[in-house]
Amino acid sequence: MSAPPRVLTVAGSDSGGGAGIQADLKTMLAFGVHGMSVLTAVTAQNSLGVQGAWELPVEAVRAQYRSVVDDIGVQAVKTGMLASAELVETVAELIGGTEAPAVVDPVGVSKHGDSLLAASALDSVRTKLLPVATVATPNLDEVAQLTGVRVESEDGLRRAAAALLSYGPKWALIKGGHLSGDAGRVGGGQAVDFLTDGSEEHWLRAPRLDNRHTHGTGCTLASAIASGLAKGQSVPEAVAAAKEYVTGAIADGFALGGGIGPVDHGWRWRTGRA
Ligand SMILES: Nc1ncnc2c1ncn2[C@@H]1O[C@H](COP(=O)(O)OP(=O)(O)OP(=O)(O)O)[C@@H](O)[C@H]1O
Numbered sequence: 001m002s003a004p005p006r007v008l009t010v011a012g013s014d015s016g017g018g019a020g021i022q023a024d025l026k027t028m029l030a031f032g033v034h035g036m037s038v039l040t041a042v043t044a045q046n047s048l049g050v051q052g053a054w055e056l057p058v059e060a061v062r063a064q065y066r067s068v069v070d071d072i073g074v075q076a077v078k079t080g081m082l083a084s085a086e087l088v089e090t091v092a093e094l095i096g097g098t099e100a101p102a103v104v105d106p107v108g109v110s111k112h113g114d115s116l117l118a119a120s121a122l123d124s125v126r127t128k129l130l131p132v133a134t135v136a137t138p139n140l141d142e143v144a145q146l147t148g149v150r151v152e153s154e155d156g157l158r159r160a161a162a163a164l165l166s167y168g169p170k171w172a173l174i175k176g177g178h179l180s181g182d183a184g185r186v187g188g189g190q191a192v193d194f195l196t197d198g199s200e201e202h203w204l205r206a207p208r209l210d211n212r213h214t215h216g217t218g219c220t221l222a223s224a225i226a227s228g229l230a231k232g233q234s235v236p237e238a239v240a241a242a243k244e245y246v247t248g249a250i251a252d253g254f255a256l257g258g259g260i261g262p263v264d265h266g267w268r269w270r271t272g273r274a
């Protein structure tokens, strides 16, 4: 049997299994690719929040990356929680030296508002990491932090994407999920995301689901995109398939613990829906 496409996630561990490395690997399995991981940080995390976070040393991140890329090889890379300026710069340098497409999820804070990136790292994200990204996938808070553009309308999504592209990623995918939650200010009850490379424009719309168990949506979407790219899909194709997957996973998200439960990475198996 021939080997499946290989995808590498460079991200933090979520002990609760809903986001981070755990969400990434589950998503990759659901897409039929071989998932591999470079751990950047360990978090003590559950449905209620992040109780603690510990970064790994730069040498540990470098060594994991070299182990994977030099022997096994990768067809796509995805980045998530990078914690510090030093780690952001290290990962940017490693990705810059790898040919595979890179999906950069510029993770800033968790769903509970716990910080997963030092404020001092923002400039390194702008000047080192975004330039080596094939697709960057900020949510509305992250794009506001990175570009200063606060999105309050669909036209705002366009302006935010243009500002993000000025830092160098080939494609910007701005996730409007948070905005449409606000009494449907944008999208008319839909979860709207906007994808552009500066010339093509793609609007991704899905029903906004009334399920509070959304822990891990961003990690899941980015890993699904990386999986599609590893299979040879174009960025718009991979993003469309990823949006469909994350929407199904949110619909089937379930309660665990006393707070925000995870999306269901196995929804296609569990529900039999396509
Ligand atoms: N309630 C919802 N119903 C449908 N789709 C949603 C909902 N919430 C988010 N989404 C979609 O989920 C995807 C991830 O977006 P989101 O804005 O939640 O990412 P994020 O904030 O980075 O996630 P995370 O909290 O994991 O960091 C997007 O496609 C977004 O439109």
Ligand SMILES: Cc1ncc(CO)c(N)n1
Binding pocket: 011, 012, 013, 014, 019, 020, 021, 043, 045, 080, 081, 107, 109, 110, 111, 116, 216, 218, 219
């Ligand atoms: C480790 C980790 N990465 C990313 C997220 C996304 O919010 C999270 N909650 N935890």
